[in-house]
Amino acid sequence: MFLERICIATDGSDLAVRAAQMGIELARSGAGRIVAVSVAQPYFSMRDEAAEVPDAQAELIRARKAARAHVDTVARIAQASHVDCEALTxxxxxxxxxxxxxxxxxxxxLIVMGTHGPNDANKLFAGSVAQHVLANSAxxxxxxxxxRDAAPPDFPEAHLA
Structure with a gap:
């Protein structure tokens, strides 16, 4: 399979940056083009006792700034490796x-991404974005x-001798 363009999905986590480095290295061996994508994901929530309505515009700006920072990191790595990068948020x-x-x-x-993002507070749900992409992408x-998330190998005692 010849890789002409690689999509690198990033959420800004350390693991996403490592995945980006791997994807960029793969792109260097092919046509040298990547599409860096970080989804600007606003969070809107209100507690029952909240006195004021959250500022929706401020949250959208925050989400877009965060996503832009994530793709800018990937773009800098790509530029240092002489790989063309289109950044999307x-x-x-x-x-x-x-x-x-x-x-x-x-x-x-090819889509390259890490399995755990910064918003995965519970290991049970960690990697749900990656699982969705893996299960639904053609x-x-x-x-x-x-x-550090890998389980140690499970070898029966008899095989260790």
């Missing part, structure tokens, strides 16, 4: 489908997992 409350849409729209041959997906 679509707005959505559901990043998984948006990542797939971008990868399809830009004709990507484009091949390369997931980078944090080695």
């Amino acid at each position: 679509p707005l959505s409350s559901a990043p998984g489908p948006e990542i797939i849409r971008v990868a399809e729209e830009y004709g990507c041959d 484009i091949p997906v390369l997931l980078l997992r944090d080695p």
